[in-house]
Amino acid sequence: MTDSILHPDLVALAKRVVDENRRAGRTIALAESCTGGLVAAAITEIPGSSEIFEAGFVTYSNEIKQELLKVSQDVLETFGAVSIATAWAMAQGALLRSHAHVAVAITGIAGPGGGSEQKPVGTVVFARAERGGNPDKVVADMKLFENNGRSGVRLQAALCALELLLPEA
Numbered sequence: 001m002t003d004s005i006l007h008p009d010l011v012a013l014a015k016r017v018v019d020e021n022r023r024a025g026r027t028i029a030l031a032e033s034c035t036g037g038l039v040a041a042a043i044t045e046i047p048g049s050s051e052i053f054e055a056g057f058v059t060y061s062n063e064i065k066q067e068l069l070k071v072s073q074d075v076l077e078t079f080g081a082v083s084i085a086t087a088w089a090m091a092q093g094a095l096l097r098s099h100a101h102v103a104v105a106i107t108g109i110a111g112p113g114g115g116s117e118q119k120p121v122g123t124v125v126f127a128r129a130e131r132g133g134n135p136d137k138v139v140a141d142m143k144l145f146e147n148n149g150r151s152g153v154r155l156q157a158a159l160c161a162l163e164l165l166l167p168e169a
Contacts, residue, residue, distance in 0.1 A: 004045055006038075006041060006042055006045055007155055009155075009159060010038075010042045010155065010158055010159060010162070011042060011045055011046070013042070013159060013162040013163070014042035014043045014045060014046050014049075014162055015046050016162075016166065017043060017052075017162050017165045017166060018043060018046040018048060018049045018051075018052055018053075020166055020167050020168075021052040021165065021166075021167060022048070022051055022052050023167075024167040026052065026101040026102060026167060027052050027053070027054045027099065027100045027101050027102075028043075028052055028053055028054065028100050028101070028102050028103065028104070028165050029053075029054050029055040029056065029057070029094040029095065029097075029098040029100035029102075029103040029104075030043075030055070030056040030057065030094065030103065030104055030105070030106075030161070031056075031057045031059060031069055031090035031091060031093060031094040031103060031104070031105040031106070032056065032057065032058050032059070032105075032106050032161075033058070033059055033060055033065070033081070033090070033105075033106060033107040033108070034106060034107060034108040034109065034110045034124060034153075034154065034157060035106050035110075035154050035157050035158050035161065036058055036060065036154070037056060037058045038154055038155075038157075038158045039056070039104075039106065039158045039161045039162060040053070040056030040058075042158060042162065043056075043162075054098050054099060054100040055094065055097065055098040055100065057069060057090075057093075057094055057097065059071075059090065062076050062081055065081065065086070065089075065090060065093075068093070068097065069089065069090050069092075069093025069094060069096075069097065070089070070092075070093045070096060071086055071089040071090055071093060072089065075089055080119070081107055082107050082108055082109055082119050082123055082124075082125055083107075083125060083142075084125055084127065084138065084140040084141075084142060086107055086125070087105045087106070087107050087125040087126060087127035087140050088105070088127040088129070088138050088140050090105035090107060090127065091103045091104060091105035091127040091128060091129035091140075092129050092135070093105075094129070095129050095130075095131055100131065101130065101131050102128060102129070102130050102131070102165065103128070103129050104126065104127070104128045104161050104164045104165055105126065105127045105128075105129075106124060106125070106126055106157055106158075106160075106161045107124070107125050108122075108123055108124030108125060108153070108157055109121050109122065109123050109124070109153075110124075110150045110153040110154050110157070111147060111149070111150050111153060112149075112150060120144065120147070121147045121153065122144050122145040122146060122147040122153050123142065123143075123144055123145075124142070124143050124144075124145060124153070124156075124157040124160070125140065125141070125142045125143075126140060126141050126142075126143070126157075126160060126161060126164055127139060127140035127141075128140075128164045128165075143157075143160060145157065
């Protein structure tokens with residue numbers, strides 16, 4: 001895949017995601033914020049991805065997170081857009097708005113601005129929700145990636161999100 005405009009590591013991992021989910025008979029959905037559709041772009045770079053990729057939601061603003069993914073205003077006001085509670089609600093919302101078996105959500109601070117002492121640039125939160133899974137069992141994690149520029153943070157976040165889409169994750 002030398003004709004891709006995307007980072008080779010991203011494309012290679014996306015191919016694994018497509019191949020392994022196809023073998024597992026699983027479909028996927030995404031709810032992306034700070035990655036702005038980068039994970040969806042990587043997946044759709046792979047021929048045959050339409051067999052497993054059902055939907056991608058880029059919900060950059062809080063208002064659209066609420067409107068499209070049904071993230072509650074209370075969650076956003078209490079915990080912030082970059083929080084496990086918000087990422088979990090985004091993943092649940094992506095399942096609600098699709099027919100996918102699994103959804104992964106990403107929200108974070110890619111920089112160069114927007115960070116704080118509590119949540120510096122490079123803070124990214126991920127959540128994975130599975131259809132029929134126990135809604136009380138939250139699968140989510142907050143990571144602090146190296147602040148190696150906006151593109152670098154987004155690449156690290158996209159790679160992490162792809163890992164979460166692998167069936168054994």
